[in-house]
Amino acid sequence: MKLDTLASWARRLRVRDISSRELTEFYLGRIDRLDSQLNSFISVTPDLALAAADAADERLARGEEAPLLGLPVAQKDIFCTQGVRTSCGSKMLDNFIAPYTATVVERMNTAGAVMLGKTNMDEFAMGSSNETSHYGPVRNPWDPERVPGGSSGGSAAAVAARLVPAATGTDTGGSIRQPAAFCGITGVKPTYGRVSRYGMIAFASSLDQAGPMAASAEDCALMLNAMAGFDPRDSTSVERPAEDFTAGLRADLKGLRIGLPREFFGEGLDPGVRAAIEAALAVLRERGAELIEISLPNSGLSVPAYYVVAPAECSSNLARYDGVRFGHRCDEPRDLTDLYTRSRAEGFGAEVKRRIMIGTYVLSAGYYDAYYLKAQKVRRLIADDFRRAFGQVDVIAGPTSPETPFRLGEKSADPVQMYLSDIYTIAVNLAGLPGLSMPAGTVGNLPVGMQLIGNYFDEARLLGVAHQFQQETDWHARMPAPFV
């Protein structure tokens, strides 16, 4: 059987050219054969998958229509899935079988998706390289010595190697877009509030947002149709009429105003990445887009502001992992304090502990104003920058990451270097805007991602621009050789 895209599989399933069971077995076979090279899955669930595939086949036979009916997907292991281990990449939750299902997963299941398994990730989504996972690092399919990015590194690598046609990710500071860029796939971080956070294990609640990761913009649109929507169980989810994200794919680029923030093309940007992005921008200009230089003057403050807000929220969100009700509990605690300290010391990895400590510190009496409150003010300034920019342009474009995938271990010893890997993506989360990363070229053998940033709830436009770009180029269709 030959590989195909999610959208194409969907068409073929509908005309009964192939069954969901055949498709599911095909991808399960690929995972079985190839994932030892990548470590992109934490759990593979073949029994559940085949049962779901059979159910989908029955629905297809009845002529039912559902957006993802019969299509194999993978869920990032941050989403609670009833009856299946939901580890969040942590030893803390290695024994946690979720007793309920996240809204995103529930919506996808209702839409007919067939879950093949749960993908690897940085522990509690804290990392940019997938090296902080309790289940070991994920390898980049383009070069096994390099990282796939993080925190949704497992989803990105699995999609890039076509172990699954599409997967979910979550993005708190770039965790969908940066790994999508590193692995040469398309990923969307929707507007904050577009996709329900219920059942998605919280890292930083005001920044976390789930989104699709797939080979193309068209596939992402298909996924987003199923994932997005108001959820009364999430107070921060936004009530809006349902949107068909595939409808805007045929958008015309003529007259589209694309803003290029000068701050995203300055110091620290790898020359190879710059060249690839400029070439990609030239394609968009040829299709009629207008390129306008803009400024986001406060974007330099985004990394420091983020590393106050995100750890602050995480220090509180992760307090529930105390060894009392679920998750890791140390052996034979002497007393309550021992139970807390040992369970948490054993259950959490180093990066998670670092962020809990930073967060605890910045919220402490006497430091709150100087750190947390200040960071929230910076956040407003960053959002204001974008608001001004969107008065001038329709979308903003630039590199997703300043560099191509780095080597495993290269930045593990230097957290600040690691944090700078997300320098172009973090501002988008702080402002709550939608962002997309798409394959835009290569440096050597390694993929380069271009980021598109839209105004609030303008995902359809981003997907349209990406789709049009993907009509002109084939970066998104290229695959790492060992997995073809």
Next chain:
Amino acid sequence: MQWETVIGLEIHTQLNTVSKIFSGAATAYGAEPNRQACAVDLGLPGVLPVLNAAVVEKAVMLGLAIDARIAPRSVFARKNYFYPDLPKGYQISQYELPIVEQGYLDIDLEDGSRKRIGVTRAHLEEDAGKSLHEGFTAMTGIDLNRAGTPLVEIVSEPDMRSAKEAVAYMKKLHALVRYLGISDGNMQEGSFRCDANVSVRPRGRTEFGTRAEIKNLNSFRFVERAINFEVERQIDLIESGGTVVQETRLYDPDRDETRSMRSKEEANDYRYFPDPDLLPVVIHAEDIEAARRRLPELPDAKRERFISAYGLSAYDAGSLTASRELADYFEAVAAGCNAPKLAANWVMGDFSAALNRSEAGLAQSPVSAEALAQLLSRIQDETISGKIAKEVFDAMWSGEGEADAIIEARGLKQITDTAAIDAIIDEVIAANPSQLEQYRSGKDKLFGFFVGQVMKKTRGQANPAQVNERLRARLQGD
């Protein structure tokens, strides 16, 4: 030295919603442990809180009732600390921007004067679960049924100057939340509990002394006793050369003393910050007006009305309006017998006494307002005397039926026939010639003897006023 006591109270009131403040689980009291705790209450990974709108409405009603400012925008914050019965490792509360600010309550002092007690703020929060220590060895049980129960914490200014004032304030607030119908106020079940901040200072000094906070007082009596103990402890300490340290103390009712729980140094840094899972609570002017229209008549207004409409004394009106149920009961009785003062006397007198003896609540009273009104109507229309009415009331209380039926069955109807009364008087006079002689020679006190004899012969059923009138005439030989 003369000492002055300074007291401020923080009162936690459970709001009587059907479901919890941030989840759909039920709030009913007394279920099997952990049967009323859903995924959200357990703090499972990935769950999110959703605010129960009924809670906001109740807080707004409270705010209006204490003439406070209702915040157009208030914010839920996380109070972070570790405790086994606190599932998320933080309590969702309100901190910098509470829903209610700057209200007051007027309390009545023993000397008849009124005093205004400021209410600094009232904020919404969720309750924690319960740690169970009994029935476990070397372990603690956790019951999370209570986790997520909606509370409003009402914080007073340090305006009270004695334990009695503190109790008066607490009682007033207790009556108010029940009037408003926002809390059942059940103190045994912890629906209404109090932390008292207590300090002393030399009389005349303006700055406050160092305070101790006494936690979790769940009865009016304990509040009074705990404060009195604490005041004495602090004065003794200072007078013997010591200093009061800022700390949290627990009151032990068995030993009637307070004990140190933790000092300021051991206190948690709660690292409050706005809860990113919840949107700010926005309250529009229309919402406030809608809540205002739903407000029932409040205790003070009711009291004034009882004085002016029924001609009751301030004291009686105050007693009858101390609880909404009692006030409602009184009004039903008064309306039924058309004699408000008689109704007031009976409701506060025999009826309340019987209720106290039975230790039942008003709702369980075996004598309904209608039944009591019927009884009082029989006094009014002189079918029975007030004295006989007590006997009938006792019979009613023990379930013998309605007043009319009991009067009939026991033959208690008052004798008002003048001829019949005269006949009995004549019999009594004839039977007691020596007493008659003494009376006529000036021993007036014997009048009572004759009354007694007449009443005895009529088994108390003769109309007392008529007996007096006819007897006096007869004895004087008219």
